[in-house]
Amino acid sequence: MSAALRRLLSDYGMLAVLLLLGLVFSGLTLEEQSSRGDAAARRMAASIRRDSPERPRVLVAVRGTPEDGLFAESLRRELDTAGAEVVDVVQGEPQAARAALEKIAQAGGRLDAVAATQTTGSWLVFSELATDFPALGTPRIVVPTSRRWPNFLKSDNLLNIANQIAVIAIMAIGMTMVIITGGIDLSVGSLAALSAVLAARLVRDHAGGVEASAGGMLAACLGAIAVCGLVGGLSGTLITLCGIPPFIVTLAMMLVASGLAYIASAGQSIYQIPESFVWLGRGSDLFGLPNAVVLMVVLYGLAHVLMSRTTLGRYLYAVGGNREAARLSGVPVRRVLLFAYVASGLLAGLGGVIMASQLKSGSPTYGTMYELYVIAAVVVGGTALAGGEGKILGTLIGAFIIAVIQNGMNLTNIESYTQKVVLGLVILAAVLADRLRRPAS
Amino acid sequence: MTAAPPLLAMAGIEKAFPGVRALRGVDLELAAGEVLALLGENGAGKSTLIKVLGGAHAADAGSLAIDGRPTAFRSPQDARAAGIAVIHQEFTLVPGLTPPENIFLGQETARAGFVDRGAERRRAADLFARLGVTIDLDAPCSRLSTAQQQLVEIAKALAFEPRIIVMDEPTAALTPAEVARLFEIIGELKSRGIAVIYVSHRLEEIFTIADRVVVLRDGRNVGGAPIDRLDRTGLIALMVGRDLADEYPRRQVAVGPPRLAVRGLCRGRAVRDVSFEVHAGEILALAGLVGAGRTETLRLIFGADRRDSGDILLDGRRLDIRSPRDAIAAGIGLLTEDRKLEGLVLGRSVRENFALPNLGRLSRLGFVEAGRERRAFGRHVDQLRIKVPHQEERARNLSGGNQQKVVLAKWLERNCEVLFFDEPTRGIDVGARHEIYLLMNDLAARGKAIVMVSSELPEVLGMADRILVLHDGRVTGEIANGPGVTQEQIMQLAVA
Numbered sequence: 001m002s003a004a005l006r007r008l009l010s011d012y013g014m015l016a017v018l019l020l021l022g023l024v025f026s027g028l029t030l031e032e033q034s035s036r037g038d039a040a041a042r043r044m045a046a047s048i049r050r051d052s053p054e055r056p057r058v059l060v061a062v063r064g065t066p067e068d069g070l071f072a073e074s075l076r077r078e079l080d081t082a083g084a085e086v087v088d089v090v091q092g093e094p095q096a097a098r099a100a101l102e103k104i105a106q107a108g109g110r111l112d113a114v115a116a117t118q119t120t121g122s123w124l125v126f127s128e129l130a131t132d133f134p135a136l137g138t139p140r141i142v143v144p145t146s147r148r149w150p151n152f153l154k155s156d157n158l159l160n161i162a163n164q165i166a167v168i169a170i171m172a173i174g175m176t177m178v179i180i181t182g183g184i185d186l187s188v189g190s191l192a193a194l195s196a197v198l199a200a201r202l203v204r205d206h207a208g209g210v211e212a213s214a215g216g217m218l219a220a221c222l223g224a225i226a227v228c229g230l231v232g233g234l235s236g237t238l239i240t241l242c243g244i245p246p247f248i249v250t251l252a253m254m255l256v257a258s259g260l261a262y263i264a265s266a267g268q269s270i271y272q273i274p275e276s277f278v279w280l281g282r283g284s285d286l287f288g289l290p291n292a293v294v295l296m297v298v299l300y301g302l303a304h305v306l307m308s309r310t311t312l313g314r315y316l317y318a319v320g321g322n323r324e325a326a327r328l329s330g331v332p333v334r335r336v337l338l339f340a341y342v343a344s345g346l347l348a349g350l351g352g353v354i355m356a357s358q359l360k361s362g363s364p365t366y367g368t369m370y371e372l373y374v375i376a377a378v379v380v381g382g383t384a385l386a387g388g389e390g391k392i393l394g395t396l397i398g399a400f401i402i403a404v405i406q407n408g409m410n411l412t413n414i415e416s417y418t419q420k421v422v423l424g425l426v427i428l429a430a431v432l433a434d435r436l437r438r439p440a441s
Numbered sequence: 442m443t444a445a446p447p448l449l450a451m452a453g454i455e456k457a458f459p460g461v462r463a464l465r466g467v468d469l470e471l472a473a474g475e476v477l478a479l480l481g482e483n484g485a486g487k488s489t490l491i492k493v494l495g496g497a498h499a500a501d502a503g504s505l506a507i508d509g510r511p512t513a514f515r516s517p518q519d520a521r522a523a524g525i526a527v528i529h530q531e532f533t534l535v536p537g538l539t540p541p542e543n544i545f546l547g548q549e550t551a552r553a554g555f556v557d558r559g560a561e562r563r564r565a566a567d568l569f570a571r572l573g574v575t576i577d578l579d580a581p582c583s584r585l586s587t588a589q590q591q592l593v594e595i596a597k598a599l600a601f602e603p604r605i606i607v608m609d610e611p612t613a614a615l616t617p618a619e620v621a622r623l624f625e626i627i628g629e630l631k632s633r634g635i636a637v638i639y640v641s642h643r644l645e646e647i648f649t650i651a652d653r654v655v656v657l658r659d660g661r662n663v664g665g666a667p668i669d670r671l672d673r674t675g676l677i678a679l680m681v682g683r684d685l686a687d688e689y690p691r692r693q694v695a696v697g698p699p700r701l702a703v704r705g706l707c708r709g710r711a712v713r714d715v716s717f718e719v720h721a722g723e724i725l726a727l728a729g730l731v732g733a734g735r736t737e738t739l740r741l742i743f744g745a746d747r748r749d750s751g752d753i754l755l756d757g758r759r760l761d762i763r764s765p766r767d768a769i770a771a772g773i774g775l776l777t778e779d780r781k782l783e784g785l786v787l788g789r790s791v792r793e794n795f796a797l798p799n800l801g802r803l804s805r806l807g808f809v810e811a812g813r814e815r816r817a818f819g820r821h822v823d824q825l826r827i828k829v830p831h832q833e834e835r836a837r838n839l840s841g842g843n844q845q846k847v848v849l850a851k852w853l854e855r856n857c858e859v860l861f862f863d864e865p866t867r868g869i870d871v872g873a874r875h876e877i878y879l880l881m882n883d884l885a886a887r888g889k890a891i892v893m894v895s896s897e898l899p900e901v902l903g904m905a906d907r908i909l910v911l912h913d914g915r916v917t918g919e920i921a922n923g924p925g926v927t928q929e930q931i932m933q934l935a936v937a
Contacts (some may be wrong), residue, residue: 007833310807311800320796321786328745328783329798329851330769388788 012402013395014382017430021401024035024410033149040144041074045082048142048398049115055083056112057137059104061090061097061120068117071278075115087111094123101125101133110137118143123267131140166292167358168370170395171351172343172377173303174232176395179378180307181320181340182387184247187235188374190257190347191228192367196351197261198224200270200362208271217277225349231257232345236338246286254371261364269363273356280355291311292354298310299347316340323389377402380430401430446509447872448473449525449605450634452501455487463489466503471605471636476627478647481657482680482898482932486644487640490657491607494638495527496520504903507604525761526598530610532590533657534597536583540576541565544597568596568675574893588619593628607638610732612646612860624650638646642730644673644936656680671937677932689903690875692882695921697721701773701859702891703742706751711737715751718858719890724881724921727894727907729935734914735894736778739861743775744768755859769798774852776845778863778894784848787837791829791847795838799854821850842873849880860884862893866900878904898928910934 034040048056060075062068069091076086087104090097097120104111114126121143130138151157171188178185199221203209207216238249284290307313315336318326327333351370365390381398383390393439405426409419449471456464466487471477474867481487494505496514505509506594507523514520520527541561550557550564562578569576574592582590591611592618598606612620627650639651647654648668655665664679699718706715712734719725727735739925741748744762755761755771762768770776777783785794795818796803802812818832825846829839836844845865852860862881866874881904885891895901901908908920908932918934920926 001619004833023450180899189518191677286485303883309809309811311809313795314800323784325777325783325786326797328743328765328777329774330766331797346475386788411646 011261011391012394012397013434014380014394014401014430015347016434018397018401018404021404021408022152024198025152025404025411028408029151029411030148031151031225032118032146033151033340034146034312035144036071036074036117038078041071041078041415044075044115044144045078045084045094048084048115048140049082050077052084052112052290055085057085057087057110059088059090059097059100059114059124060086060112061114061116063117063120063128068120071117079115080140082115094125097123098125101136103130105133105135108135110135111139112137113142118146119275120229135331146436149306151391152408157407157411159284159288159293160398161407162293162296163290164407165399166290166296167351168373168377168402169296169355169399170299172298172350172368172374172381172395172399173299173345173392174347175371175374176303176309176378176383176392177316177340177382178246178392179375179383179385180387180390181319181324181337182407183239183337183340184250184375184385185232185235185344185348186247186250186352187231187253187257188344189367189370189372190254191231191263191345191348192352192355192370193263193364194231194257194261195224195228195357196349196362196366197229197265197270197364198362199353199356200273201264203268203274203277204272208275212274212277214276218276220354224353225346228349228352229346232348233340236341239332239341240337254358263272265362265364267364267367269361271361273360273362275360278357278360281354281359292358300392300396306396307315307392308310312336312339317388373402376427380427380434382434399432401426447471447507448508449686450506451507452492452504452506454490454493454505455501456568457521463660464493464500467657467660467662469655470758471600471638473604473636474631474634475547476631476637476639476650476652478651478654479638480642480647480654480676480680482896484679484850487657488609489801490895491527491609491638492638492676494520494525494605496518496525498545500529503784505856520830521601521603524602524604525607526601526603526605526606527607528591528594528598528609528611532594534582534590534593537581539581540569540578540585540593540596543582544568544600546597550600557888560878564600567595567598569630570597572596572744573629574622582643588615591615591623603635605636605638608638609640610642611639612641612643619648620622637774643731644676647676664758666698668888670871673933674929677929677936679692679931689900690878690882692886694722694906695886696723697888698758701892702752702754702757703738704752704754706738706741708737708741708746708748709749712741712748712913715911715914715916719800719892719907721888721890722885724891724904725894726732726901726908728898728901728908729911729917729932730911731896733911733935735911736863737914738911739775739863739892742768743861744776767855769855771860772856773861774798774811774853774857775861776848776856776858776863776865776869778817780841780844780848781837785836785844788835791827791836794847795821795850795854798851803914817854818850832933840873844871844872845869845877849877853884857889859890859892862891864896866895866897886898901931902928903924912936 036283038070039070048058058079060072066140076089079086088100090100116280121141126141128135171192175185176190202223203212203217204219207220235249235253238244239246273297277306280291281335308315315331319336323333352367355366377399379385380401381394385393402423405423409422447470451467451469454464454467467490467841479487489498493500496517496519499515506876512523514685516646535546544565545561550560565578565746572592576589576592582593587594587711610813613625630637641647642738651668653665653667654671654676656663658680676844697720704716706712715738727738729735740746742753744764744767753762760771781787792814796814800809801819804810804918815832822829827846836847839847863879881891893904902922908922908931909916910918920930
């Protein structure tokens with residue numbers, strides 16, 4: 001195996017874990033999925049039409065649920081288009097079907113097919129149709145084809161996973177940079193809360209509240225993010241100029257930022273913001289992909305390029321790998337560290353804005369404990385806490401691993417307290433596997 | 442009448458580490474109440490011998506006897522139990538603990554797991570009283586002066602009634618008054634029958650305090666004598682007397698105008714008013730013993746440490762150097778003494794290490810031009826004959842010689858006009874050494890100004906055009922290198 005391939009596997013080894021998890025949850029959530037969309041209806045109609053030379057007479061039978069109702073509509077439309085005659089539509093219990101069949105039998109004429117769902121198609125009234133209603137002939141019971149497909153892999157679910165993790169993943173970009181330089185930023189959760197509160201408050205008090213314009217909302221969000229960047233800058237300055245360990249500085253900032261968030265919001269949730277504010281957090285404009293997910297992908301792309309192709313990226317790795325050697329090679333160590341903490345602050349601010357957009361309000365309780373999930377994503381993704389190595393895309397994989405585990409546990413109905421235990425154990429296992437995989441340095 | 446066996450007798454002690462034979466059969470004897478001075482150049486084997494005596498290393502061969510009884514030490518505790526105490530050059534005190542706590546660390550007087558602090562404090566006070574000094578018993582050791590810390594170390598050594606105390610460079614950080622006090626204490630120890638092995642480079646001190654001298658060279662005991670039978674010259678001859686067996690490449694020396702000039706460089710006690718010039722095409726060696734201030738001087742010029750005062754001029758123009766960035770921008774490069782700790786980011790690839798100070802010219806608009814970088818590094822790999830399987834190899838996987846070449850490539854790419862080589866061939870095999878010497882000659886031939894710090898006198902004599910000798914932070918002399926210059930001359934100035 002070539003050295004390059006081996007290195008690629010080594011750098012992104014957690015991808016194997018992610019795929020394995022995906023496989024496991026796919027297996028655990030495998031189910032008969034019967035389609036109930038237009039495509040299925042079309043196929044059924046085509047199938048019915050194929051069987052009958054003349055215009056087929058069809059009974060549509062579904063249950064009384066709204067979904068089935070929509071399906072019945074689809075069937076009616078498709079059958080009409082296909083040139084069939086919809087004799088009756090039954091929406092309800094088997095008794096209704098029996099009554100409808102009696103009516104058809106009395107009116108005379110045959111019945112060519114019954115268009116039903118998986119459920120209704122297996123009603124007793126239909127299986128005994130030939131014996132109970134001989135006058136109708138032998139109508140075919142047509143149901144939508146069903147496939148076995150994991151609930152986990154349904155596109156709705158996958159997009160849901162991505163959307164759930166978008167905030168944490170975006171914040172983890174900044175955290176990755178900080179950790180690569182050998183530091184840590186414990187303040188990101190509180191900064192997200194502060195940002196959400198500030199954005200909401202700026203919209204409510206200065207941009208016109210519920211009547212705020214897009215420009216006003218944008219300004220409010222940018223202002224909130226900028227404040228978080230400043231706090232990050234303050235952290236970075238204290239760390240580089242005063243030599244206080246990052247753990248202490250960012251721990252203190254975490255408390256300060258949280259307090260400020262509570263003060264700025266008077267402890268309440270600020271909700272006087274326009275409906276259009278949810279565009280970022282809930283909208284999906286690009287091919288049905290949630291906007292937050294698109295933003296996440298774009299930011300990860302940019303961050304990856306920064307870390308792997310730019311001078312600044314090199315400096316970040318060098319400072320983390322051997323600060324003194326970097327300094328003696330002319331790297332502007334202080335500026336590089338400052339950048340990392342400012343970036344972390346800005347991205348935490350962005351995370352808070354997205355949360356505010358998702359929940360259409362800003363509250364100081366947002367982002368509680370987020371720093372732990374963010375750090376977990378970074379570490380699970382293969383970045384060493386000691387600094388000097390790690391890949392941005394690895395963090396994305398780490399974030400997805402966490403999200404997949406939570407989603408998978410939801411789908412398999414594991415209750416939330418157990419989920420926490422499982423998540424903690426999985427994080428341990430992932431990091432352990434990573435350490436065993438790497439040769440001891 | 443049979444003579445009493447000596448207190449300590451070491452015979453044929455051998456110790457080898459990967460790549461170097463530190464001790465090649467050392468014999469040493471010590472009598473009770475005697476002060477023995479142990480002398481030798483850097484790398485002669487003094488530290489290793491002390492570590493063997495102290496139980497930190499096990500000798501590969503040889504014997505050790507206390508009072509005529511053969512013993513073997515498997516750990517420092519064994520040595521301590523046999524009555525040997527070692528006071529190292531770097532203090533081993535825990536800064537946050539008080540003197541009594543440090544003194545009894547590891548051997549606390551305890552009852553059922555609870556430390557008897559009162560008893561410890563009393564014993565500590567007693568020890569200090571016998572040394573004739575007063576130390577604040579409740580202050581954490583970090584708040585004590587260096588001299589006081591050393592007294593705590595001595596008390597720690599005395600706490601378990603040793604019969605032999607080894608002192609490694611005890612006066613390096615003491616004022617003359619404190620040195621005098623230390624000598625009084627040593628006199629006191631002598632009168633109690635305790636033997637002292639005193640390791641130092643400072644010949645004046647040796648002549649004051651020692652009864653006998655033993656000189657180590659290249660891992661062997663090359664001679665010992667009572668102090669009254671030796672003089673400075675004799676001592677120095679014993680220390681260096683070795684032939685220039687190594688070959689150093691010849692070169693055409695064409696020295697040009699002065700390029701780098703430093704005046705009045707000062708930093709605390711490490712560098713005291715150092716001034717010198719380096720010319721184009723010249724190799725200037727900074728010689729001296731460990732702690733003389735050679736590396737510190739280079740670091741000051743390079744901006745790695747902040748200088749208290751002094752001027753640095755390049756081609757007559759005063760440089761404002763406040764960080765390595767400034768020095769590098771001015772065209773100065775530093776190959777550090779410890780390439781693993783300060784010269785390379787071991788976890789990154791050799792290509793990235795090479796590029797680190799050169800990213801400015803290997804990138805555009807902040808983006809590294811990968812192709813350019815690869816080609817540039819490739820050129821140096823060829824020219825310097827760096828042995829790497831590929832450019833992505835992690836720096837930590839290379840041999841010492843190749844690592845040093847990568848470091849050199851870093852600076853060559855920058856076309857530095859002034860290059861500082863700090864111990865350029867330390868830990869490098871003979872073959873790679875020669876290559877590095879050739880490279881240095883080539884750089885000098887191209888008009889660069891080179892300053893080389895080296896602890897190996899043969900290397901200094903073989904490579905340098907001019908030799909500047911430092912001692913205790915000051916320049917003690919300057920020698921123009923030539924056929925008649927000897928290692929003794931340098932050593933004379935180095936021990937001042």
